[in-house]
Amino acid sequence: MYKILKKKILSDSIKLMEIHAPLVAKKAQAGQFIIFRVDEKGERVPLTIADYDREKGSVTIIFQEVGKSTIKLGQKEEGEYILDFLGPLGNPSHLEGYKKAAVIGGGLGTAISYPQAKTLYNLGCEVHAIAGFRNKDLIILEDELKQISHRCIITTDDGSNGTKGFVTDILKQLIAEGNKYDLVVAIGPLMMMKAVCDITREYGIKTIISMNPIMIDGTGMCGGCRIRVGGETKFACVDGPDFDGHLVDFDDAIKRQAMYKKFEKEALHQCRLEGMKNA
């Protein structure tokens, strides 16, 4: 059992939790992920590590309540426990040796791009953080990002925070201003990462993306997380989750992501029914 040390509501459906998991905290590095299971009936759900505190033995996760397990997790309170918490899994990001990087987060992806930006910043790289959200109510980690970047631009699709545009618009703008990046990190919805890669490919800027596909064990056993990279089949859990964005077959990944859509709806429906019973 793993204790919830802290819970914070970041926006309407996005929550932050600090979980007591000393073994995971001891080894965690930016880019790695954990798998949690809320209760005996729960799914095994992968989440990228947002932060960690080795002394406290805690790992921070940030999640959006999109499926039954994340909704159940969101209902847990500080001091309560979750059943399983495994990690750190996957390979740490390789972020050494870059001079100037644009770190882009889309929506919840910002929670994952944050530790990468922080790592780059601490390694002495000049960091431009870009984060995009649908509207101003969905913005997360703005203050945190500002602290670990030399420049931070938060943009919204509808312009409700005063800056309108997609992250790709901002990236183009920054490149046009003459910023010479030797690295772009893009983490968010597959469509967004694909769009970023289309731009950086043009400019020949190395681009790291992070995949978060369907998986069960997270240790290479199920093959459910397989993606196509440079014409080969790779497992996001053991070969990733970071990949060279210019080699990833995003169209394939986008279509595979839809496999359980119908089931997710059914599970959510069930979740609401159970919720009503409890009310």
Place this chain on the structure above:
Amino acid sequence: MPNMSPKKTPMPHIEDKLRTTTFKEVALGYSEEEAKQEAERCLNCKHRPCVSGCPVGVQIPDFISLIKEGRYIEAYEKITETNTLPAICGRVCPQENQCEKYCVRGIKGESVGIGRLERFAADYYLKHGEFKAPKIEKNNIKVAVIGSGPAGLACAGELAKRGYDVTIFEAFHKPGGVLVYGIPEFRLPKEIVQKEIDALTQMGVKIQTNVVVGKSILIEELFNEYGFSAVFIGTGAGLPSFLNIEGESYNGVYSANEFLTRINLMKAYEFPNVDTPIYVGKKVAVVGGGNVAMDAARSAKRLGADEVYIIYRRSEKEMPARREEVEHAKEEGIIFKVLTNPVRILGDENYWVKGIEVVDMVLGDVDESGRQKPVEVEGSNHVIDVNTVIIAIGQTPNPLIKNTTKGLETNKKGCIVTKDEYGQTSLENVYAGGDAVTGAATVILAMGAGRKAAMAIDKKLKGEKD
């Protein structure tokens, strides 16, 4: 007088109508009467050919004689002298290639049902026997066992008996390895696996789930930080192989590992009462001819598929699956397409599987595996309409430990190299056994390897102490 019937005493089965609708165990096991009747078929040969066919040397005629006399608990104890997990092995061993292959009765008729008798003795014990945790003098020497599958459980059991302070590390949330995530309930009830695990914990073995050695903890840390004196690696062969043909990305294509894990470990068949879903189309193709393929095909049938095909490139004779599994699959209406090889998987506009293109094969010359090599029949390509494809063509060892343990020698297939049959690896006090060493093999071989490694660890550590 021995029972001279040329056939085995039939195994009672669950009612036919329940066969393909529930996950309940299919073979129900012998009654006392049936067991005695079958035991009487054993001629108690002086030269004991059956024993030579058993990978762990179970004293088969001895335990069968005890069954004849109705001394069932003693029969069980006789088996456990060399086999730690008889209730499991009695169910999942490929007896027709081991003990039963050499049975004299098999020359004219069917061999003695050794597996069935082993299972009977073990089940009888589980039901009527009293678990006596053996009196163990603890030596307080810590040994780590990585993986809680058959190799790990056997190794832990043997070490615990010898007084060691054993901790098993398991990556999943539940111990048992392939016995819980891989082999379905209808072939091996999870209750039995749990009883074996309970017996270990009663002997003082500790089990830490949710720990991936190689990620959460490294092997060198087990020695340096956690104070273990020896480590046994029994991490199995968990990495699924794919066909590397066109269309394997389509939705509806599973590795057998994923398909079976969703069912066995995550209980996806209870969705939406549990949260893990599984998709099974009305028409399912399972590629492969081993036990895993049979398990996947029979599971698909139980989850409501109307037509389930086994697609295998050689003939039925070469199938590596246990004879009984092939028979059960046929009884349950699985359609066998042998001498058939997949060429590509076809998808629809929504990226879902709609068919599998296959080609007919003929058997040609004998290859290095000693079997006739299948050769394509040119121009015989045709499409089988299916909406789920399950790939069950084998697994290779997981590379997580190999990648994070300096100096641990592995071969080109990723299997850990051992210096002797006792599992000594290239690192001092690190032993390995089971599928992690051999590549995908059997429960009994893994168990035997775990046990042997335990003896070697004991010898090594005692030697160190003196």
